Amino acid sequence: MNVSEIDNIKKNICTELCVHLTELDFATDGYLSSFEREDFFSFSNSEAREKLYKQSYYLFMGEVARILEHVEPAVERLSQLLVEADEAVELDMIALIGAKLEAYRSFEERLKSFSESTQAALAKETISPSLLVGEARKLKIAIAEFEKKLKDA
Numbered sequence: 001m002n003v004s005e006i007d008n009i010k011k012n013i014c015t016e017l018c019v020h021l022t023e024l025d026f027a028t029d030g031y032l033s034s035f036e037r038e039d040f041f042s043f044s045n046s047e048a049r050e051k052l053y054k055q056s057y058y059l060f061m062g063e064v065a066r067i068l069e070h071v072e073p074a075v076e077r078l079s080q081l082l083v084e085a086d087e088a089v090e091l092d093m094i095a096l097i098g099a100k101l102e103a104y105r106s107f108e109e110r111l112k113s114f115s116e117s118t119q120a121a122l123a124k125e126t127i128s129p130s131l132l133v134g135e136a137r138k139l140k141i142a143i144a145e146f147e148k149k150l151k152d153a
Contacts, residue, residue, distance in 0.1 A: 031060035103149035110142035
């Protein structure tokens with residue numbers, strides 16, 4: 001496989017991944033909109049509110065899982081493309097694809113951290129909406145960083 005073929009395949013995979021990341025970004029926005037501003041200034045323990053937090057969270061995580069079902073195969077194809085670039089000794093392509101895979105690993109770590117932090121928060125007696133929102137905002141940043149790296153050359 002020559003460098004232009006590898007580059008075209010890389011561009012197609014990156015475009016596909018960007019579409020899914022945009023979808024994930026919109027889902028995260030939807031999750032963030034489930035919080036009401038006054039919840040941040042309320043110190044009472046409301047079972048109804050905490051039930052809503054949990055319901056919104058699990059709906060969001062279901063959406064995340066659905067989107068990741070499409071992201072992971074695309075990342076696998078990108079990994080396979082890295083092998084092909086290596087076999088063709090295309091050093092520039094190896095570096096570009098490797099950087100995109102590294103960006104995915106960073107995104108994956110942020111997603112794991114989001115999941116662990118939010119699940120721990122939901123397991124507590126009193127749920128902190130500010131913690132949930134803060135973690136979701138960090139996830140949005142990770143999505144944007146991954147997408148930016150995918151759009152680099």
